[in-house]
Amino acid sequence: MRVLVTGGAGFIGSHYVRSLLAGAYPALADAEVVVLDKLTYAASVDNLAPVASDPRFRLVEGDICDPETVNPLMRGTDLLVHFAAESHVDRSIDGASDFVVTNVLGTQVLLQAALEAEVGRVVHVSTDEVYGSIAEGSWDEGHVLEPNSPYSASKAASDLLARAYHRTHGLPVSITRCSNNYGPYQFPEKLIPLFVTRLLDGGTVPLYGDGGNVRDWLHVDDHCRGIQLVAEGGRPGEIYNIGGGTELTNRELTGRLLTALGADWSSVEPVADRKGHDRRYSVDIGKIQAELGYAPKVPFDEGLAGTIAWYRDNRAWWEPLKRRAALVRS
Known part of the structure; x- marks a missing residue:
């Protein structure tokens, strides 16, 4: 069996690959794993160092938007797990074009290649941000999509493409939508690793607005287990939410991080709220x-x-x- 993992050198994708090759998913115990990753600023070959010598593993540097790269890799693939995406909301506000190209066009290229190669199973990994913001209660999978950032709008578009390829062509694709992930190897521009690394250096951390924005926190290991459950038993054409069950305001989370790292609220720098900042996800x-x-x-x-x-x-x-991210943004 062969598994193609796009974005497998990123935070969540690399966790999935490391777990798979370590034997965490018995159904894939003998699988060959091919990672396709563009190795942008947020990805790193170091994320895959623990499995680099595994004979079942191969890394291909390439762009999911390029059919000449994608099509040969798709041939002979039994399972495609599609993580690859531009995913940082602030960057999408600064400039949306990379998000539209990678998340929308790249997904379409992969879906078409999977269809032509008759891939047996596809899991398209998405986000709860496509639903927008919810004041109370929780979204089920049938909720209307109301994305509020260029990032989440591009992911919503990719979700709809995945659904369309199933409805139109019968491609066996399922969609997962996760809440906020955290864990080792997360690129230090996201909230938890950004705050942790800054506090470890004795620096300050930024808190948007009044800090009252609520997120549900999901450990990356739980997320990847959920993805694998969908890969093994999810129904084609269906959507599955994956959550962690811990809702915290950003202020509450900040307080926990300050305590854990021996800092106090003098290390917090209030900043203007993000444009279009969603108040609550659940x-x-x-x-x-x-x-x-x-x-x-x-x-x-x-x-x-x-x-x-x-x-x-x-x-x-x-x-x-x-240091590399600072150079990219300068």
Whole structure:
């Protein structure tokens, strides 16, 4: 069996690949794994160092928008897991074109190649941000899409393309929509690794607006387990929410990080709120629980402590990335 993982050198994709090759997913115990990644600023070959010598593993540097790269890789593939995406909201506000090209055009190229190669199973990995913002309650998978950032709009478009390829062509694709991920190897522009690395350096951290924006936090290991459940047993054409079950305001999360790192609120720098900042995300995971037996297993306090410890112990991983990101944005 062969698995093609796009974006497999990024945060979530590399966790999936490392877990797969470590034997976490018995259904793929003997699978060959091919990673296709453009190796942009947010990806790193270091994320795959633990499995680089595995004879079942191969890394291909390339762009999902390029059919000449994608089509040969798709031939002989049994399972496509599509993580590759531009994913940082602030960057999408500064400039949306890369998000539209990668997330929309790139997804279409992959779907078409998968169709022509008769790939047996496709999982398209998306985000809860496509739903917009919800004041109370939780979104189920049938909720209308109301994305509020260029990033989430591009992901919503890719979701609709995936659905269309199933409805029109019968492509066996399922869509997953996750809440906010955290864990080791996350690029240090996202909230938790940004705050942790800045506090480890004795710096300040930015808090948007009044800090009242609410997010549901999902450990990357739980997310990847959910994706694998969908890959093995999800129904083609269906959408599955994957959540972590821990809702916190950004202010509450900041307080936990300050305490864990021996800092206080003098290390917090209030900043103007993000344009179009969604107030609250919350996904209903009843469908994936009922159909596939999913439940988050990593308690948030335990997962956060482990994540902080990982960044404390792995400066050699994140310091070069922060320097490179600064150069990209300058």
